[in-house]
Amino acid sequence: MTMQRRSFxxxxxxxAGLGAASLMTGCAGLGMEGPTGGRxxxxxxxxxxxxxxxxxxRMMDKSIExxxxxxxxxxxSCPFSNLYIGGLMKDLSALTINYDKLAxxxxxxxVQAEVTGVDAGAKLVRTSxxxxxxxxxxxxxxxxxxxxxxxxxxxxxxxxxxxxxxxAGPQTVLLRKQLEAxxxxxxxxxxxxxxxxxxxxxxxxxxxxxxxYLKQHKPKSKIVILxxxxxxxxxxxLFLKGWKxxxxxxxxxxxxxxxxxxxxxxxxxxxxxxxDVRGDVVNLIPPQRAGAIAVAxxxxxxxxxxxxxxxxxxxxxxxxxxxxxxxxxxxxxxPKSGYSAxxxxxxCATNIVNAMNGREIVDMSGINTCYSYLSAKEAxxxxxxxxxxxxxxxxxxxxxxxxxxxxxxxxxxxxxxSWLKNILTEMSx
Amino acid sequence: xxxxxxxxxxxxAALALSASAFAAPPTPAMISNACAGCxxxxxxxxxxxxxxxxxxxxxxxxxxxxxxxxxxxxxxxMGRLAKGYSDADFAAMADFFSKQKFHATGQSLDxxxxxxxxxxxxxxxxxxxxxxxxxxKDDSPIMASQWLPYLQIQMGQYLxxxxxxxxxxxxxxxxxxxxxxxxxLHFYASVK
Numbered sequence: 001m002t003m004q005r006r007s008f009x010x011x012x013x014x015x016a017g018l019g020a021a022s023l024m025t026g027c028a029g030l031g032m033e034g035p036t037g038g039r040x041x042x043x044x045x046x047x048x049x050x051x052x053x054x055x056x057x058r059m060m061d062k063s064i065e066x067x068x069x070x071x072x073x074x075x076x077s078c079p080f081s082n083l084y085i086g087g088l089m090k091d092l093s094a095l096t097i098n099y100d101k102l103a104x105x106x107x108x109x110x111v112q113a114e115v116t117g118v119d120a121g122a123k124l125v126r127t128s129x130x131x132x133x134x135x136x137x138x139x140x141x142x143x144x145x146x147x148x149x150x151x152x153x154x155x156x157x158x159x160x161x162x163x164x165x166x167x168a169g170p171q172t173v174l175l176r177k178q179l180e181a182x183x184x185x186x187x188x189x190x191x192x193x194x195x196x197x198x199x200x201x202x203x204x205x206x207x208x209x210x211x212x213y214l215k216q217h218k219p220k221s222k223i224v225i226l227x228x229x230x231x232x233x234x235x236x237x238l239f240l241k242g243w244k245x246x247x248x249x250x251x252x253x254x255x256x257x258x259x260x261x262x263x264x265x266x267x268x269x270x271x272x273x274x275x276d277v278r279g280d281v282v283n284l285i286p287p288q289r290a291g292a293i294a295v296a297x298x299x300x301x302x303x304x305x306x307x308x309x310x311x312x313x314x315x316x317x318x319x320x321x322x323x324x325x326x327x328x329x330x331x332x333x334x335p336k337s338g339y340s341a342x343x344x345x346x347x348c349a350t351n352i353v354n355a356m357n358g359r360e361i362v363d364m365s366g367i368n369t370c371y372s373y374l375s376a377k378e379a380x381x382x383x384x385x386x387x388x389x390x391x392x393x394x395x396x397x398x399x400x401x402x403x404x405x406x407x408x409x410x411x412x413x414x415x416x417x418s419w420l421k422n423i424l425t426e427m428s429x
Numbered sequence: 430x431x432x433x434x435x436x437x438x439x440x441x442a443a444l445a446l447s448a449s450a451f452a453a454p455p456t457p458a459m460i461s462n463a464c465a466g467c468x469x470x471x472x473x474x475x476x477x478x479x480x481x482x483x484x485x486x487x488x489x490x491x492x493x494x495x496x497x498x499x500x501x502x503x504x505x506x507m508g509r510l511a512k513g514y515s516d517a518d519f520a521a522m523a524d525f526f527s528k529q530k531f532h533a534t535g536q537s538l539d540x541x542x543x544x545x546x547x548x549x550x551x552x553x554x555x556x557x558x559x560x561x562x563x564x565x566k567d568d569s570p571i572m573a574s575q576w577l578p579y580l581q582i583q584m585g586q587y588l589x590x591x592x593x594x595x596x597x598x599x600x601x602x603x604x605x606x607x608x609x610x611x612x613x614l615h616f617y618a619s620v621k
Contacts, residue, residue: 056462343466347459350458360452360453361452361453362459363452365455365459365463367466367510383506383510385463385512385513387455388452400512401512401513402509403509414578415506417477418478420476421476421477422466422467422468422474423466423467425475425476426466426470429470
């Protein structure tokens with residue numbers, strides 16, 4: 001029996017009386033398009049944000065029905081996926097969770113389906129398996145790519161040749177395979193888009209992990225980093241220190257090199273039409289915007305990329321009763337990180353429960369803690385505590401709380417592992 | 430600015446202001462839930478180098494946070510995060526986590542070491558870490574069922590001087606060998 005069918009049966013409960021044929025075709029409908037009873041929250045996206053929003057709403061109020069809609073039956077964490085690319089993990093199992101325990105423990109209705117649209121007027125989420133009516137909708141759709149900004153980039157075919165690996169899973173595996181297949185002495189090209197993008201230190205951690213792999217397994221190879229930004233976006237001093245310590249002559253960092261065109265077949269990227277760079281492996285991370293579901297729901301702001309939200313409730317400033325959390329939203333000073341999404345989800349969940357019970361809205365108190373590995377045993381971190389500035393109506397960092405590690409640290413690498421264990425456990429149980 | 434953009438800005442501003450301007454200050458749960466990404470839901474840690482906070486006495490949490498903030502207690506992220514909070518926030522966290530149910534971890538431990546630790550525990554530690562470490566006197570933290578790697582990191586920091594031992598603890602620790610201490614940590618990790 002496939003995971004999809006198991007989840008479906010769980011959702012419908014035993015003895016739902018549907019024929020096997022209709023189950024298999026996926027056209028049975030969910031029976032969720034009718035009136036809701038006034039207490040249904042639909043959460044779209046089962047990643048760092050969505051799982052936590054769904055769970056905390058149910059933890060705080062069992063009278064609220066929560067439906068979690070996600071296209072996959074499992075989730076692979078982007079945080080730590082660079083360690084797999086660097087060869088420190090043999091597979092993605094430590095990064096993979098499913099929704100079985102989360103749904104069972106908290107009475108969340110898990111629906112594995114592709115969201116195809118949102119009708120904010122009728123309060124309906126349209127999915128590949130039928131419509132679902134909501135009283136409040138939480139979107140945690142992550143990111144999609146602004147392919148139109150790179151000439152020659154095709155959303156379907158380019159990632160197969162030039163993996164972005166910026167959504168963890170098959171793309172992560174593909175990039176690793178390409179590195180393994182690369183001849184010694186070859187070159188890896190990584191392209192970093194202009195900020196803001198998902199996980200500000202992520203590209204630099206990845207470069208570190210790839211350099212570590214090259215140093216061990218592909219003598220005389222190097223990695224050229226073409227950074228669209230004028231400088232390293234996050235943890236700059238620590239990355240430079242780590243690169244000097246471990247990867248001198250392997251990492252060639254070039255700032256202000258924005259890739260504007262590619263020839264995927266020739267594995268070549270063009271910078272502002274002036275300079276081409278060819279790689280044996282090209283890790284092209286395209287510029288990003290809120291996930292397509294947010295675009296379809298009409299909650300993307302005038303910058304055409306990200307979703308403006310109320311900093312206390314994470315309700316869209318554009319559509320009533322639709323909340324947006326995680327990488328897709330504009331959360332003031334909070335970076336687009338997994339931990340931020342976790343914190344945003346809890347704030348959003350708390351205030352959805354408050355609003356649905358006619359209680360006072362409560363201000364956020366959020367955290368970001370984000371680790372990056374520089375070598376097999378050393379990591380660094382950045383932290384922040386976040387609150388709403390009431391006058392400016394924006395999320396700001398608490399003074400003194402945003403800071404990076406003083407140095408590369410083996411202890412931080414140990415803590416980082418527990419970070420992963422705890423946050424994925426929180427999402428999956 | 431086009432008319433549509435002005436309209437957008439006005440409606441956005443109206444929606445945005447509707448909630449946050451009148452919101453209440455963060456509750457203990459709001460402040461503490463943010464910690465759970467690393468310390469586990471309701472402070473029940475699943476990560477072997479992170480302590481569970483569930484069921485700690487209030488004083489131990491407040492004292493730990495103050496020491497992280499001042500730098501007296503060594504930390505990595507904790508020293509930095511603590512700077513973002515006030516004493517009132519620490520009290521709120523302490524209130525929240527002290528009310529959570531004690532979290533029993535399932536760890537595989539060397540039973541000989543656990544037994545040796547058990548034989549040393551009463552004489553060496555039980556005056557402050559009471560009830561097999563399930564309770565703490567004053568600001569003594571809950572030791573029962575904490576992850577062994579967490580306990581070992583902390584003991585390591587005490588022994589190398591990074592973390593200052595309370596005087597009474599220093600007196601008790603002094604005659605113990607490293608093996609004895611490790612056995613004691615095994616014992617506390619085993620208590621459910």
